[in-house]
Amino acid sequence: MEGVSSLPSMFLNVSIGKFIDEFGFETLKKKISFAKITKLQAERLTDYISRYKR
Template identity: 60%
Template sequence: MCVFNMNTALQQSKVYSVAGQYLYKSIKEAIANNDRLSVDMDGVTSLPSVFLNVSLGRIIDEEGKDKLKQYVGFVKITKQQALRLRDYLQRYN
């Protein structure tokens, strides 16, 4: 299992679309290696739409929601973050 530290990615890039690309690439690598990616949400204060669109949205477009759920899990996630992600996934077409 691979771990992606969301807070580190968001702090390092300062640009949400770039941070989203980091997550996207990590998810694609996990899928290619038939491995799960654990996304560590510790310290994350917000999940902007531009970040989600570039990362999770792009994976959904290319691979589908089921594959996203199969290969990606979230740890150290708050209730608010979980609700935001659930809402995003439900609304994404």
């Protein structure tokens, strides 16, 4: 995710959210990893995923 400055909800909904809907949260944890992300991006992803699970 090098060079990406923000993670808008619209992007997360059609990427991470759709992945979770189709394959489940456990598959996301097993198959997807992020490299070269900032602390802010990691926090945003963590927050998004935790709220999506609810």
